[in-house]
Structures are given as C-alpha cells and as structure tokens.
C-alpha cells in the first residue's frame with residue numbers, strides 16, 4: 001500500500017458527491033485536488049444572491065434515509081450549515097402517473113413527505129456542503145475537458161484553457177451523467193452504461209414580488225402540469241412572511257421543461273408566471289425582479305443502479321447522484337462509496 005501522503009487524487013466537480021469523496025480521502029491523508037468549472041461550490045445545491053437575499057434555485061430540501069447521511073445532516077446542523085424546514089405545503093394533483101420500475105423524482109419527493117424531516121442549507125442551500133470543505137485545494141473555474149493516461153497507473157487532466165494538471169494516481173468524476181460520459185467514453189468501453197442514464201431538465205424561475213403572494217402556502221408540490229414545485233425562497237428567516245420583496249422559486253415539470261428546453265428565457269418566465277397565477281387563483285403582485293435558469297441535467301429519471309462505476313484498474317471512477325437516484329442523499333452516498341473504491345484500487 002502506498003503512503004497516503006504520496007497519493008494524489010483529482011476530483012472533478014464540487015457538488016455533494018465530489019466534496020464527499022474529497023473530504024473522505026483527505027481525512028485519511030491523501031492529497032486531493034478538486035476541479036470545479038463554476039465560480040461557486042455546491043453544484044445543484046445552488047443559491048443565487050440578489051440585493052435582498054438569496055434564491056435557492058436548485059435543490060429545495062434534503063431528507064435522509066441512510067444513517068450516515070442522517071449523521072451528516074446532524075453534523076451540518078450543529079455546524080449551522082443546515083436547519084429544519086417545515087413549509088406550509090399544498091400538495092397538488094398534477095404529478096404524472098408513475099410508470100416502469102424507476103420512481104419519478106416527484107414520486108420520490110411525495111414518498112418523503114410523510115416520513116422524514118426536511119432540511120435546507122443555512123442560511124442558504126449552497127452552504128450545506130460547508131462541513132465537507134477542508135484544507136484541500138479547490139480549483140474553481142477550471143472546466144476539465146480531457147483525462148489522459150500518462151502511465152499504467154497515472155493520469156493527466158486537461159482544462160478548456162489548455163492547462164494540464166497532474167500526474168494523479170486516481171480520478172473521480174462527479175459531473176452529471178452526460179458530461180461524465182463525455183469525459184470517460186474515450187478512456188474505455190467499460191463506461192458505456194453511463195449512456196443509459198436518463199436525466200431530466202428543469203427550467204427554474206426566480207420571481208421576487210413587491211408584496212407577499214397571498215396564497216396561504218409556502219410551497220406547492222405539482223400544483224399544475226407546468227409547475228412541479230413552487231416555493232418561497234430564503235425561508236430560513238423566521239420573519240420571512242413579513243419580508244418584501246417576496247421571493248419565489250418555480251420549477252417547471254420535467255415534461256414541460258423538455259418541451260420548452262430551447263425557449264427564450266423571457267417566454268419561459270411569462271408562461272410559468274401565467275401558470276402560477278392560474279393555480280394560485282390570485283392576481284400576482286407587481287414584480288420587483290425576475291430571472292430564469294435552465295438546468296439541462298437536473299434530476300435523474302433512470303439511474304445507473306449502482307453506487308459508482310470504475311475502470312482503468314479501478315483508478316478512474318464515475319460517481320454522482322445519477323448512479324443511485326435523484327436526490328442529494330444519492331450524491332452523498334455515491335461520493336462516499338467512490339472514495340472507498342479508490343482506496344481499494346490503490347491497495348490492490
């Protein structure tokens with residue numbers, strides 16, 4: 001077994017899966033470097049700052065079934081990086097009928113409703129990963145475009161600005177499935193099953209109203225065929241109901257998002273606000289501001305069905321929520337198992 005302090009591992013992606021893998025390997029003494037294409041950390045645990053607070057425009061809440069992930073959420077709560085959220089929830093009737101073996105993400109959410117407490121990052125969603133961020137280097141705004149073997153057991157990374165990094169003894173890739181497939185396909189046919197994973201897009205609209213939206217609810221689950229989720233954002237503030245502007249996040253349903261994937265942002269905003277007006281049955285207050293974000297790969301519809309996929313003598317590992325499901329917990333579990341698999345590959 002090599003000395004841990006001589007082992008260099010690259011992690012691609014600083015979402016929940018990548019940071020869980022990075023912190024696990026860092027804690028046992030390996031040299032870990034994380035590469036992240038964005039300016040911020042958290043991936044789809046995303047928050048957008050405005051002049052009056054944050055919008056959580058990606059994942060809305062987190063639940064735990066795995067004891068290890070539950071322990072993580074307790075640790076994050078003690079760390080003031082997470083807190084409970086119990087919105088006044090309206091359950092709509094527009095969820096699509098479940099079909100096939102894989103539960104739709106929405107069905108999973110519905111399954112959660114009665115069972116587990118909900119958590120959010122504190123004070124906003126992207127802070128949930130804070131307990132995982134340690135002293136290992138995180139290279140932000142580095143988009144990795146190639147992984148090249150530089151020996152039988154070592155790898156060089158290339159970014160989109162002609163930078164090269166390494167050599168690394170192992171690489172864990174945690175980008176959404178189609179992006180991971182693009183990186184790993186040239187390395188070995190072994191990674192072909194990633195192409196079978198299906199991820200749905202999601203249009204998100206962030207609307208701030210000049211006065212509180214008079215719905216009586218803080219969140220609505222599948223209120224209409226167009227909208228799968230609508231919720232007040234920044235609800236971590238107890239005084240929230242008296243705060244204005246009143247920020248709401250709308251998530252278009254996977255079906256609607258697919259149909260309108262290439263639509264202009266302004267048209268998406270217009271159509272989803274009209275759908276909100278129809279389902280809430282109230283005149284929408286004046287808008288303070290509004291913006292839209294397109295998640296091309298938002299939620300897993302058909303997962304890989306196992307926690308990770310390894311090749312190249314076990315040293316190049318694919319991980320992420322899409323291995324196991326559509327939830328933050330799936331990302332955490334995949335990141336943890338990928339780290340353990342990397343240790344096994346290095347010992348072997």
Ligand SMILES: Cc1cc2nc3c(=O)[nH]c(=O)nc-3n(C[C@H](O)[C@H](O)[C@H](O)COP(=O)(O)OP(=O)(O)OC[C@H]3O[C@@H](n4cnc5c(N)ncnc54)[C@H](O)[C@@H]3O)c2cc1C
Nearest residue numbers: 013015016017037043044059060061144175321327328331
């Ligand atoms: C709109 C929406 C709503 C959701 N709602 C919920 C919810 O309520 N509850 C729930 O549990 N889950 C929800 N999810 C799913 C949840 O957000 C994900 O399961 C989880 O955050 C995925 O984590 P991850 O680390 O696997 O991937 P990601 O968070 O996507 O992290 C991957 C990271 O890799 C980076 N990256 C990609 N390619 C490269 C590259 N080439 N080089 C460098 N970096 C790269 C990305 O920028 C990203 O930061 C939602 C997701 C979306 C989008």
